Amino acid sequence: MEPVLLDTDPGIDDAAAIAVAINDPHIDLQLITTVAGNVTVDKTTRNALNLVSFFKAGIPVAAGAEQPLIKPFEDAARIHGESGMGDYVFPKYDHKPIPQTAVEALYTTLKNSPVPMTLIPTGSYTNIALLLAEHPDVKPKIKRIIAMGGALHGGNMTSAAEFNVFTDPEAAEIMYQSGLPIVMVGLDVTMKALLTDETLAQLGQMGPAGVMLQKLFTHYYQGHEGGIPVHDVNTLAYLLHPEFYTTHPYWIDIQLNGPAVGATIADIRGAYHGEKTNANVCETIDAPAFNAWFLREVAQMQT
Numbered sequence: 001m002e003p004v005l006l007d008t009d010p011g012i013d014d015a016a017a018i019a020v021a022i023n024d025p026h027i028d029l030q031l032i033t034t035v036a037g038n039v040t041v042d043k044t045t046r047n048a049l050n051l052v053s054f055f056k057a058g059i060p061v062a063a064g065a066e067q068p069l070i071k072p073f074e075d076a077a078r079i080h081g082e083s084g085m086g087d088y089v090f091p092k093y094d095h096k097p098i099p100q101t102a103v104e105a106l107y108t109t110l111k112n113s114p115v116p117m118t119l120i121p122t123g124s125y126t127n128i129a130l131l132l133a134e135h136p137d138v139k140p141k142i143k144r145i146i147a148m149g150g151a152l153h154g155g156n157m158t159s160a161a162e163f164n165v166f167t168d169p170e171a172a173e174i175m176y177q178s179g180l181p182i183v184m185v186g187l188d189v190t191m192k193a194l195l196t197d198e199t200l201a202q203l204g205q206m207g208p209a210g211v212m213l214q215k216l217f218t219h220y221y222q223g224h225e226g227g228i229p230v231h232d233v234n235t236l237a238y239l240l241h242p243e244f245y246t247t248h249p250y251w252i253d254i255q256l257n258g259p260a261v262g263a264t265i266a267d268i269r270g271a272y273h274g275e276k277t278n279a280n281v282c283e284t285i286d287a288p289a290f291n292a293w294f295l296r297e298v299a300q301m302q303t
C-alpha cells in the first residue's frame, strides 16, 4: 500500500479525490489537511470531515492555511457552490478536526513515518510551502509530490493561470524550487480527462457513493461544456495508473506578478535553465481509460 498525505480544498473535484483516496485498497491515506481555496478553510475543513464521516473512515483531518502567503484570498464558490459541495447536503455529523494545524500534522506524520510518503496537493500549495519553510528537515521523508495545478499552455482562472497556482503563486514557487521530485498534473491533462454523460449516468447506479458524486458533478456540470473535468482525481489516477499519462521533465518557474501572475512557465526549449528540470509534467492522458478506471473506483466504494 502506498502511504499518502492529501492536502485539499474541497471543492467538488477534491471530494471525488478524497473518496478515491479513502476507498482504494492500494492507498494508505494517513492524513487529510485542508487549505483555503475553492471556499474558505472552515468550509473546506467541514467538507473534508463530512466526506470522512460519509465513508466511515477514521482518517484524521487537520485544518490549514486560511489565506495565501501574500496574495489576498479569492474563492471559487461560483463554481463549487457556497458550501463548496454544490447543493449537496451531508447529514449532520459530529466530527472535529484534530487539534494540530495542517503544518504540524504533516510534519509529525512525515517524521514518524518509517518510509518516505507521497504528498498530494489538490488545492493551493500554502500548507506545503509553510511546511518546507518551517521544517526543511522533513524533506527526506517526502518521496514525491503529485500536485494538481498549472498548465503548459493557458489557464482557467486567467488566460495564463490555473486556479490552484493563481491562488497562491508564492507558495507554488517555494514548492517548485524545493528540489523535491514533483509531478505536475495540470490543465493539459485534466481538461482532456472529462467525465462523459454516460459516466455521469452510470454513477447514479453505483450505490450511495455514486449517487453522492453524481449529485456533486451535476452541480459542477453547470459551469462546463463537453464533459466534466474532475481535475483533482487525476493526481490519484496518476499515482495508481501512471500508464494513463505521458510525461516530460521541464523546469517550471512561477510568474509572481503582472497579468500572467500564477502562470507555470515551463522552460520547454531549455533556453533559460538548460538541461535542468524540477518537475515531471503530465502532457497527455488516455481519457477512455481514465473514465473506465473512475467508474471501477466508485463501484467499490463502501459507505
Ligand code: BDR
Pocket (backbone or CB within 6 Å): 011, 012, 013, 014, 038, 076, 122, 123, 148, 156, 162, 163, 164, 231, 232
Ligand atoms: C483546480 O481548481 C479548483 O477549483 C479545483 O478543485 C482544482 O483543484 C482546477 O484548476
Ligand code: CA
Pocket (backbone or CB within 6 Å): 008, 009, 010, 011, 013, 014, 037, 038, 122, 123, 232
Ligand atoms: Ca482542488
